[in-house]
Amino acid sequence: MAIAQIIIFISAVIIATFFVLDRITTITYNIKLGKDETIHSDLSFRLKSMLLIAFGQKKMFKRPIAALLHLAVYGAFLITQIELIEIFIDGFIGKHRSIWALLHGWQPTRWLYTITINMIELASIGALFATFAFLWRRNALKLPRFHKPEMKGWPSLDANLILLFEIALVTFIMMMNGGDQALQRMGAHHYHQTDMFVVSYPISMFLEQFSMNTVLFVERVGWWGHILLVLFFLVYVTYSKHLHIALAFPNTFFTRPEPKGQLANMPAVQKEVASMFDESMAEEPVDMNEELPSFGAKDVTELSWKSLLEAYTCTECGRCTSSCPANITGKKLSPRKIMMDTRDRMEELGKYKRMNGADEHDGKSLISDEYVSKEELRACTTCNACVEECPININPLKIIVELRRSMIMEEADSPQEWNTMFTNLENNQAPWQFAQSERLKWTEELNN
């Protein structure tokens, strides 16, 4: 029986590892579809960004209620990893509470163990409460940011499933620890006498009225349910918006250090325009075989790897969208949708390329009716509210500007009023039709 359990456990771990590694390969491949971008920051800036923003959740606290609830789940998630170590060891060697067996002989380590498990139980109860609150906010209070058009279907189900997993995980932990404590008192073989675990203790008192086989069943369902769900969750998360639990760290590590107002330069255009001003540069022979660079981004391959990493990092919380002036006033633009479309398009193109060859292209693009429409792109005021809001430093504006550059420069698809503005800028050096010689006309008013 013990051998059978070890075999099942090891098989489950191998299967989960296989799927996770496969997904990591796919996600890495997809992010590498993007263009190079150098992040101009040093190690101390990077570590500071990661520690403060991802680990320390600094930006979450702009919305205190959501931040506290999230902290409860995040804290429980972090601390529960300790218990997983013991569960893994137990699973591999077919023993029970092997770390307790190691530590209980000496008073300080015995206390360490007991306090740790009690903290995990308390944190789990906090997480359970927060999870119910999250479900309530999402499904009963119907906070607007969770019910935008881009959230219909899978994104909403994805979010709810993760919350249900969380409830199941805590339930399994309680069955496991409650059953364990009951079995200790019932004198079941294999179950070491431990100290009291406060949260699951009442459960153990309730379970004591049943037969030992029933309690054993409850404890085993708890133990196996917990570990199998953890393994399943590890795989699931790589397909889910919940991937932020891992990618928030690299994403904040590679935070762009420039002021938010600074847009990326386009050196190719800079050089071409400079050659118009400076004849010596124009005299350089033009290489006719040189492939013309494309301007901006029409598809994900023309975005930077950082923008693509951000697309996988986005957990669809919608703070960006709820602060976007265009979205607030009913325009189609939603910064969250920009991130989701980028990720979905990347998945689609990545799959196509892996099946048909890296140089092949499916002929579709990110700017399209299926993904980001031009109406959305035209609506952005570049106000940086979305960039400011993102708790893990995602920059939807960077993608919007790159897509706009392609729309305007590659397709010459701009609203008539913008064309007029461009013409004025070229002819009069002002966005309006005023003569350059009239730039000082206001001085006539000065002494009136």
Next chain:
Amino acid sequence: MSDTTIKVPVMADVTAEGKTPEVLFWTGCAGSFDQRAQRVTIAFVKILNALNVDYAVLGPEEACTGDPARRAGNEFVFQMLAQQNIMTLNTYNVKKIVTTCPHCFNIIKNEYPELGGNYEVVHHTQFLSELIKAGKLTVQGGEFKGKTITFHDSCYLGRANEVYEAPRDVLEALDADLIEMKSCKTRGLCCGAGGAQMFKEDEPGHKRINQERTDEVMETGANYVAVGCPFCNTMITDGVKEKDRQDYIKVLDIAEMVAKANGL
């Protein structure tokens, strides 16, 4: 003071006289051509003049910074204007620039250096706040004393460059009550003009962005809305007019407020 005639020094003339002004006042297209923004330019020049600041303007040699072109996605037009401006500025060996437009401020400060234009750039609210701190500019309350003022953060001064306190410091000096809107500082709501939206109609929606912002202004019940951007000024002025509240809520640039308070 208003009896004396003010002459605005133009860079080409000043340089011909062999002088190098300490600071260049970058007027901006709105400040030069837009009737409403011209009044802000005039107010700011009156302050500079009253304080004997050694400044000059480029006048006909100033071109648009290229902000609306670059943000709309037209990098070619941006590069043409930016490189032309940088040549002009470098020819005059400009070291410090002050501007009344956050868009000009942002782009010259952050985006010109990569193209070879390196200057110390300050927004006029920073400039005024420094003068107040240094004791060179004293502001009396004047008509603002005891009134309520709310400040509208422009995106390109606030979030884009994290300048939140300088404009508020100047307003504090006016002896008025400063009240904040629902969305302010890092969470300030855009007026709707940025990203070249100023130059086109809104995309389809249920409301204009400037109306949304004007609603937030009205919720404060303030007598004045202070702005630091010519485009925000236009957008909020329009919003207030649409609600027919222009007799109750005045939209003024911080430079205008300082000039008015000091009787300039």
